[in-house]
Amino acid sequence: MDNCTLPSDYDVFIEDDFTHDLTEECHKYDDKVFAAQFLPTFYSLMFILGLLGNAFLVLILVKYKGLKVVVNIYFLNIAISNFLFLVTFPFSIHTAIHSWDLGDATCKIISGFYSVGFYGYVCFLVLLIIHRYLAIVHVGRFRLATKKTTCGIIISTWGIAMLVTLPEYMLSQVQMEDRDYICYFVQIYQYPPGDEKFWKYFLTLKMNILGILIPLFVFIFCYMRIKKTSRYKEKRYELLRLIFVITLVFMGLWTPYNLVLFLKTFQEHLNLNDCDINYHLDKAIQVTKIIANTHCCIYPMICGLLDEIFLKRFCYFFHPRNETEGHFSEGSEQQSSTTKGPPYHSTRL
Template sequence: MSTYFEMNQTSELYENSTVDYAYETTEYIYDESNTPCQKEDIKKFASKFLPPLYSLVFIFGLVGNGLVILILIKYKKLRSMTDIYLLNLAISDLLFVLSLPFWAYYAAKEWVFGDQGCKIISGVYFMGYYGGIFFIVLLTIDRYLAIVHAVFALKVRRLTNGVITAVVLWILVIFVSFPGFIFHKAQKEASHYTCSPHYPKKAENSWKLFFILKMNILGLVIPMGIMIFCYTLILKTLFRCRNEKNKHKAARLIFIIMIVFFLFWTPHNVVYLLLAFHDKGSLNNCESSKNLDLAAQWTEVVSFIHCCLNPLIYAFAGEKFRIYLSSIFRKLIPSQYHCAYCLSHPAEKMERHSSMYTPSTTDHDISAVI
């Protein structure tokens, strides 16, 4: 993922930056005024605005995804392909949020974690981002097979296949994220240290454009296209089912997944496309450059929040996960505060119910959605 700390150097306008964050804010001699574009106010805003928000995303992302991993391993025992994908989605989000404290400190101060730290944290960050997106796509395909091609799904939706697919996808994630390890470097600029991408000088603009297009194609266009295709056919199949209650619940959840993904990621990608080409036409001025910097900060934080919502959308929205979560909290809360009318052992009852039900080859597995 090309982040704001990478994107700040995606244009010829950005040669020096004042916004700490793997870039500084640009000083560029504009043709008309022949004066530098001062962005000290952007830097001060980022140093106050970004650290607390990154910290909140870190806390909620850590707790939410940590609970998903706990439930999948301790209660669900990773019995299905879907469980494997949910586990890897949670791991991806954890990788992503674990890098945020470093970027929060960087936004407030400067980079103090050395050159190797710059490379490792940047690489982990990108792995978390691409891993999260790719496993969301994989979960979408898994749901598509379970509902639209139910008979075929019985043959392929096996635990072993899930593990193999997850391993292959992680290899792809590492490959896509590898430039983050290679190009990010820590170096002293002016009076402080930065962590930012440094591309080969002879092909610098080509590399920058490549990473912008990679982010948009792999991070939005392809995932969104697959989701629209799969969920459209899923909805058509669901509305032919007889289970009125469950199919409407599943349809609502599908719309939530689509809308949330679109709203949280589209502004982020659009802003970075504009940043890539902001030296062209009407955007080639200091005021537009400042506005794009601010927009990049806001949209990036909004996109970060998505990793906190993944546990709610993909895990806790399901009845089984809610029951397992209830069981965890029941163990943490003293027994005298338990509800007298609640199930005594909700997780165990859910397991017995699941083990007694086996779908026939003609069933559409709506539980794959809800």
């Protein structure tokens, strides 16, 4: 009888030991250590740079360029979306250092700001691309929109951005993780019971389709049609170049995060359940998201480097003696641009 019981006990011992070894190897990536050490300094710097850069851009658009041109209004609304996005940075710093102690209501509001800022940026960027496409390709049939039409487009665009962010707003809540309260922005880690897979797949696909694929499709379509026009070869479109550079930089910053998020969400269907792969996916999500969030700070830098008036005003800010000369040169530029031809090839925003 002893010979019959020994193998059974021995097998149980081996199985328990093997399971224990697997649980030790498959440890979850701890993002709190990296966040506490890196995020406060980095997000503080990005918050200051983004606030100053977008504020200076708004000043240039309102005071010097004017809002009579539709394109300038779109650039202004992109800056406003950046302000909404920047509001979340101090709360990200607070979450990285301390646990979330601001309640569910604040968590929903900050998640709403994050999402509306992101989708607002995307919507107005698409509007800029379409506006340039119509102005260049369909120049004979394209007419400048009236104030009432422009106002309606802007209100509708912000309405779409808010409507798209409703799921994140409704699902965002304070969650307990490792004895700390956390408020997650956009990526929800706890879904309604029974509908976990649906909301997980839906939110990931929504962000990939609306945030990357649709803008990319519009960009490629409009760019290919513009390249075929004879007017594109005859003239220099510095404004078009500015819009395309902003689009490419935005895509370059957000595509890695959306790709990693897609792999993480559908890892079961893609056979990515290995412990090491899961660990690296969690780490990649944190790193690529931090990189993607810098788009709101890089936007005014691109405008400053590629836009003449913005760069001149930035120089005048540090050299006020050239202010009179600046007014004269800008006035002559504006006069020459109005006498040379239609506004679709102007170098101004």
